Amino acid sequence: MTGNLVVQFLAQGAQMFFVLLIAPLAVGVVRRVKARLMRRQGAPLLQGYRDLAKLLRKESVVAENASWLFRSAPSLIFALTWVAAALIPTFASGLMYNWAADVVALVALLGAARALLALAGMDVGTSFGGIGSSREMMIATLAEPAMMLIVLTLAIAAGTTRLAGVADFFITEPLAVRVSMALSLLALIIVALAENARIPVDNPVTHLELTMVHEAMVLEYSGRHLALIEAAGMLKLVLYLSLLICLFAPFGMAPATAGVDGWALGLLAWTVKLLGGAALLGVWEVSIAKMRVFRLPDFVGIAFVFAFLAILLAFLSRGAIE
Amino acid sequence: MPELYALEAALGALAAAAALATLMRGPMLAFVYPLCALAAIGLGAIDVHVLLGGGEFVARLPIGLPTIGVHLRLDSLSAFFGIVINGGILAASVYGMGFDRAKELTPRVEPLFPLFAAAMNLVLIADDAYAFLFSWELMSLTSWALVVARHTDPESRRASYLYLIMAAIGTSALLFAFGGLAGPAGGYGFDTIRAHPPQALVAALVLAAALIGCGSKGGLIPLHAWLPLAHPAAPSHVSALMSGVMTKVAVYGFVRIAFDLLGPPSWWWALPPIVLGAVTAVLGLLYAVLDRDLKRVLAYSTIENIGVIFVALGLALAFRANGQHEGAAVAMAAALLHVLNHSWFKSLLFLGAGAVLHATGRRDLDGLGGLIHRMPRTAVFFLVGALAASALPPLNGFVSEWLLFQAVIAGQTLPQAALHFAAPAVGAMLALAAALAAACFVRVYGTAFLGRPRSVEAARAHDVPLAQQIAMGGLALLCILGGLLGSVLAAVIAPVLRVLVGADLSSAGSGPTPLSLVAFDPARSIYDAPVIALFVAIASITTLLVVHRLSARRTRRGPAWDCGFPDPSPATQYTASSFAQPLRRVYGAVVFAARETVVMPPPGDNRPAQFSVVLTDYVWRALYAAPGRAVLRLSERLNALQFLSIRRYLVLMFGALVILLSIAAVMI
Numbered sequence: 001m002t003g004n005l006v007v008q009f010l011a012q013g014a015q016m017f018f019v020l021l022i023a024p025l026a027v028g029v030v031r032r033v034k035a036r037l038m039r040r041q042g043a044p045l046l047q048g049y050r051d052l053a054k055l056l057r058k059e060s061v062v063a064e065n066a067s068w069l070f071r072s073a074p075s076l077i078f079a080l081t082w083v084a085a086a087l088i089p090t091f092a093s094g095l096m097y098n099w100a101a102d103v104v105a106l107v108a109l110l111g112a113a114r115a116l117l118a119l120a121g122m123d124v125g126t127s128f129g130g131i132g133s134s135r136e137m138m139i140a141t142l143a144e145p146a147m148m149l150i151v152l153t154l155a156i157a158a159g160t161t162r163l164a165g166v167a168d169f170f171i172t173e174p175l176a177v178r179v180s181m182a183l184s185l186l187a188l189i190i191v192a193l194a195e196n197a198r199i200p201v202d203n204p205v206t207h208l209e210l211t212m213v214h215e216a217m218v219l220e221y222s223g224r225h226l227a228l229i230e231a232a233g234m235l236k237l238v239l240y241l242s243l244l245i246c247l248f249a250p251f252g253m254a255p256a257t258a259g260v261d262g263w264a265l266g267l268l269a270w271t272v273k274l275l276g277g278a279a280l281l282g283v284w285e286v287s288i289a290k291m292r293v294f295r296l297p298d299f300v301g302i303a304f305v306f307a308f309l310a311i312l313l314a315f316l317s318r319g320a321i322e
Numbered sequence: 323m324p325e326l327y328a329l330e331a332a333l334g335a336l337a338a339a340a341a342l343a344t345l346m347r348g349p350m351l352a353f354v355y356p357l358c359a360l361a362a363i364g365l366g367a368i369d370v371h372v373l374l375g376g377g378e379f380v381a382r383l384p385i386g387l388p389t390i391g392v393h394l395r396l397d398s399l400s401a402f403f404g405i406v407i408n409g410g411i412l413a414a415s416v417y418g419m420g421f422d423r424a425k426e427l428t429p430r431v432e433p434l435f436p437l438f439a440a441a442m443n444l445v446l447i448a449d450d451a452y453a454f455l456f457s458w459e460l461m462s463l464t465s466w467a468l469v470v471a472r473h474t475d476p477e478s479r480r481a482s483y484l485y486l487i488m489a490a491i492g493t494s495a496l497l498f499a500f501g502g503l504a505g506p507a508g509g510y511g512f513d514t515i516r517a518h519p520p521q522a523l524v525a526a527l528v529l530a531a532a533l534i535g536c537g538s539k540g541g542l543i544p545l546h547a548w549l550p551l552a553h554p555a556a557p558s559h560v561s562a563l564m565s566g567v568m569t570k571v572a573v574y575g576f577v578r579i580a581f582d583l584l585g586p587p588s589w590w591w592a593l594p595p596i597v598l599g600a601v602t603a604v605l606g607l608l609y610a611v612l613d614r615d616l617k618r619v620l621a622y623s624t625i626e627n628i629g630v631i632f633v634a635l636g637l638a639l640a641f642r643a644n645g646q647h648e649g650a651a652v653a654m655a656a657a658l659l660h661v662l663n664h665s666w667f668k669s670l671l672f673l674g675a676g677a678v679l680h681a682t683g684r685r686d687l688d689g690l691g692g693l694i695h696r697m698p699r700t701a702v703f704f705l706v707g708a709l710a711a712s713a714l715p716p717l718n719g720f721v722s723e724w725l726l727f728q729a730v731i732a733g734q735t736l737p738q739a740a741l742h743f744a745a746p747a748v749g750a751m752l753a754l755a756a757a758l759a760a761a762c763f764v765r766v767y768g769t770a771f772l773g774r775p776r777s778v779e780a781a782r783a784h785d786v787p788l789a790q791q792i793a794m795g796g797l798a799l800l801c802i803l804g805g806l807l808g809s810v811l812a813a814v815i816a817p818v819l820r821v822l823v824g825a826d827l828s829s830a831g832s833g834p835t836p837l838s839l840v841a842f843d844p845a846r847s848i849y850d851a852p853v854i855a856l857f858v859a860i861a862s863i864t865t866l867l868v869v870h871r872l873s874a875r876r877t878r879r880g881p882a883w884d885c886g887f888p889d890p891s892p893a894t895q896y897t898a899s900s901f902a903q904p905l906r907r908v909y910g911a912v913v914f915a916a917r918e919t920v921v922m923p924p925p926g927d928n929r930p931a932q933f934s935v936v937l938t939d940y941v942w943r944a945l946y947a948a949p950g951r952a953v954l955r956l957s958e959r960l961n962a963l964q965f966l967s968i969r970r971y972l973v974l975m976f977g978a979l980v981i982l983l984s985i986a987a988v989m990i
Contacts, residue, residue: 016861056869056872056873056874057873057874058874059874059876059877059878060873060874060876060877060878061877061878061879061880061883062877062878062879062880063879063880063881063882063883064879064880064881064882065692065695065774065882067694067695067772068694069694069705069772075862075865075866075869076858076862078861078862078865079858079859079861079862079865080858080861082861082865083854083857083858083861086857099833099834099838099844099848099850100834100848100849100850100853100854100857101715101849101850101854102847102848102849104723104724104727104728104849105715105720105724105849105854108713108714108715108720108723108724108756109715109854111712111714111756111757111760112709112714112715114760115709115712115714115760115763115764118764118768119764119767119768119772121768122764122768122769122772122773122896123694123768123772123773124773124882124884125691125692125772125773125774125882125892125895126882126883126884126888126894126895127884127889127894127895127896128884128885129884129896130768130773130895130896130900130901131896133764133768133896133901134765134896134900134901134902134903134904134905135904137760137761137764137765137901137905138761138904138905138908140757140760140761141754141757141758141760141761141905141908141909142757142908143757144753144756144757144760145750145753145754145756145757148727148749148753148756149746149749149750149753152727152730152731152746152749155731156731156734159846160845160846160847161727161728161731161846161847162845162846162847162848165845165846207885209885219883219884219885220882220883220884222883223873223874223876223877224869224873224874224875227869227873228865228869293904294904294907297907297908304750307750308746308747308750311746311749311750312743312746312747314734314746315733315734315742315743315745315746316742316743
């Protein structure tokens with residue numbers, strides 16, 4: 001039993017390590033696909049790692065009137081995102097600590113990271129920091145409830161709010177075509193785009209003053225602080241892609257009982273699916289334009305409406321059965 | 323019965339404090355707060371003793387109504403709410419000990435403070451309708467007197483006037499409720515009422531009256547209008563009591579009537595509290611997120627939290643009516659834990675707002691800023707409170723939120739179709755409220771404590787006296803501990819749950835670690851705050867170590883970057899109003915019919931451009947302003963009756979006599 005515990009513990013550690021390891025690569029894939037579709041050469045796939053290494057080597061310039069909150073926020077944001085990412089079943093379900101937080105807590109952990117980032121954006125007292133924080137929180141008031149409703153819908157379908165239980169349910173049950181699931185999928189994709197500051201909600205590659213949201217909040221960061229914020233952003237992308245994969249394309253994932261061999265296979269499947277998802281994101285980003293900030297509520301609001309319809313259908317269909 | 327003597331001694335201490343304080347003036351008044359703190363500790367200790375299995379106790383005192391006396395009873399429900407209330411009183415009293423003896427003590431506040439504290443305790447232990455209503459009214463009047471303490475301020479006067487009217491309406495609704503409960507036989511003792519639950523129709527009317535009576539005290543929309551005016555108008559430690567604690571007495575009143583006195587519930591009783599609570603939760607925050615006054619934002623956030631509590635109570639009623647005791651226990655645990663958690667973080671936030679007011683003399687968010695540098699300790703405590711109020715893990719606000727979402731999901735097993743629509747809708751509203759709360763408190767904290775000072779007063783602020791820091795620090799610690807040890811608190815309230823809904827969180831302690839909070843079944847839902855906190859701590863420490871090892875470690879202070887154009891004027895920062903502008907556009911256009919007008923002078927004209935926003939408060943217009951006007955018009959009409967000739971008065975009297983006689987003839 002103790003041997004098993006050690007293996008489980010190592011597997012959990014491995015998961016934390018793998019999500020961190022693959023995050024810059026996933027972003028590299030998105031950037032590369034976008035560049036190639038625009039007939040550009042594009043940066044090498046490993047550019048993300050180099051960027052992080054470069055930022056770590058540089059000195060960190062902190063604004064004169066920045067407080068302790070500004071300086072401690074990056075590591076906390078990174079840690080919160082990292083823990084949240086480690087809770088999502090990636091290559092295997094039912095890892096050791098998956099039970100510690102359920103889907104509701106997962107949404108709240110991400111909310112905590114976001115609130116800290118928005119506070120850090122306001123700490124220096126610049127106009128851009130405020131613009132970013134204010135818009136980020138406005139988008140969050142639509143995206144977060146949508147996300148909560150999606151996970152509640154999935155929890156109703158699976159009969160549990162535990163992530164591992166939800167994942168197990170989707171592995172073992174053949175993915176029946178259910179309207180509530182389809183609506184949830186659409187809503188989750190919109191939420192994922194909004195939460196990761198991707199096109200059409202936000203453009204991660206520009207610093208255009210009037211449209212930026214996420215970049216405006218982190219404008220004052222540099223050096224190792226910026227490296228942590230960037231890494232947290234990359235982790236968040238992996239988190240959302242893994243969540244989509246684990247819920248809607250779980251094939252290949254090792255069930256809770258699988259041994260080390262099963263995990264290796266699961267890891268391979270997860271890596272392929274994750275990078276495939278990143279490539280799809282790249283294709284999506286070149287095929288659509290950025291929206292005006294005040295049209296975003298309509299776009300993200302669609303996710304909220306879909307998610308609400310999904311949970312309503314889940315409740316009603318459940319009632320009809322009994 | 324030693325508890326009884328202890329209880330009487332503590333209440334007597336409060337009364338003595340009040341009596342002595344009326345005789346004293348000036349610095350001598352400072353003795354009130356230590357005495358109140360001692361009394362609160364004593365009362366709280368009795369409550370803890372009773373809740374942890376000391377058994378309830380009953381007493382009949384020969385005061386009050388002749389030959390009937392006053393019935394008192396301290397059971398586990400009263401004891402739980404007593405802990406909530408005396409915790410708040412203790413914090414407010416400790417905060418009060420930090421007042422400047424020469425300047426900040428007035429005979430308008432200090433004598434009433436212990437009376438207010440005693441009245442709230444009396445409501446909880448009242449065991450007959452007369453004692454309940456008497457203490458309820460005493461609580462209303464003392465808090466009203468505290469609101470009007472600064473009567474030279476016209477806004478305070480207006481707030482207290484509205485409060486008085488709403489309190490009167492609320493009490494008369496409760497009078498009606500107890501009348502219905504007592505029935506034709508007129509048994510006003512709670513044990514008599516419990517033995518003879520009313521008929522279905524009467525029960526419905528009583529429930530409606532209780533919802534009006536307790537809802538108006540707690541701030542349930544649309545009965546909330548007085549609350550955001552009255553709570554901030556009082557001195558800050560009294561605001562903390564009113565918002566953090568007195569609203570809980572209102573919740574207690576509703577729980578006592580709906581779960582204890584009214585007998586077995588019908589399933590549809592659940593709908594009014596659920597619907598009103600959900601609307602209150604969302605609207606309360608929309609008000610909060612658009613308001614610019616620090617204390618008023620906190621008061622609106624109280625309204626939101628009362629809404630959340632009423633949703634949980636409604637769900638508990640629905641589960642209980644359908645015999646689903648486990649679901650009822652989860653919903654009830656969510657309600658009670660939220661009562662406890664909200665009393666902690668809201669008291670903390672109001673005391674923090676009081677500290678800001680004390681240090682800067684300002685409550686308008688647009689005049690604050692940068693206080694994290696000038697008031698470092700208050701800033702830390704306020705941050706804890708703000709994050710707890712935003713329902714973010716691992717703080718205490720999230721624990722009750724988590725339980726509530728578990729109850730919402732379990733709503734799928736309820737057999738009624740109406741609840742199948744209500745439960746997911748409520749889930750959506752609660753999720754929206756949680757996200758809006760985060761936006762609201764990021765806005766409050768970001769404008770008041772972060773950034774650069776927007777006024778001279780904010781730039782010259784200083785941290786508050788030690789006693790006030792201790793009061794806030796203690797509450798902040800409770801917010802953190804309550805977040806980590808939610809499972810322990812859930813175990814402590816188990817006796818209350820068993821009394822109210824006939825079950826407790828049966829699976830408690832069956833989780834993977836002893837501190838896991840489990841809803842229904844460990845296979846179904848677990849939240850383990852200590853493990854998550856540990857993971858986050860390990861992850862951040864690892865990160866710090868690794869980053870420090872890998873990175874250049876150099877840090878330089880420099881001017882802000884701000885895209886290359888930093889402006890030294892603090893007016894270029896985002897203010898509370900500008901932060902709220904996107905939210906106003908998204909939500910305000912529908913809910914408040916927000917209209918923005920920009921007046922641009924023509925080219926060549928030197929006048930400044932003007933920007934104005936008009937918001938319409940539909941609730942105020944329909945339910946307060948219109949009836950107010952109607953009453954005024956009617957009274958002006960009737961005013962003419964004062965100036966009639968004697969002949970006409972005789973005709974009027976004769977007419978009245980004829981009408982009364984004909985009514986009597988028809989009736990008999």
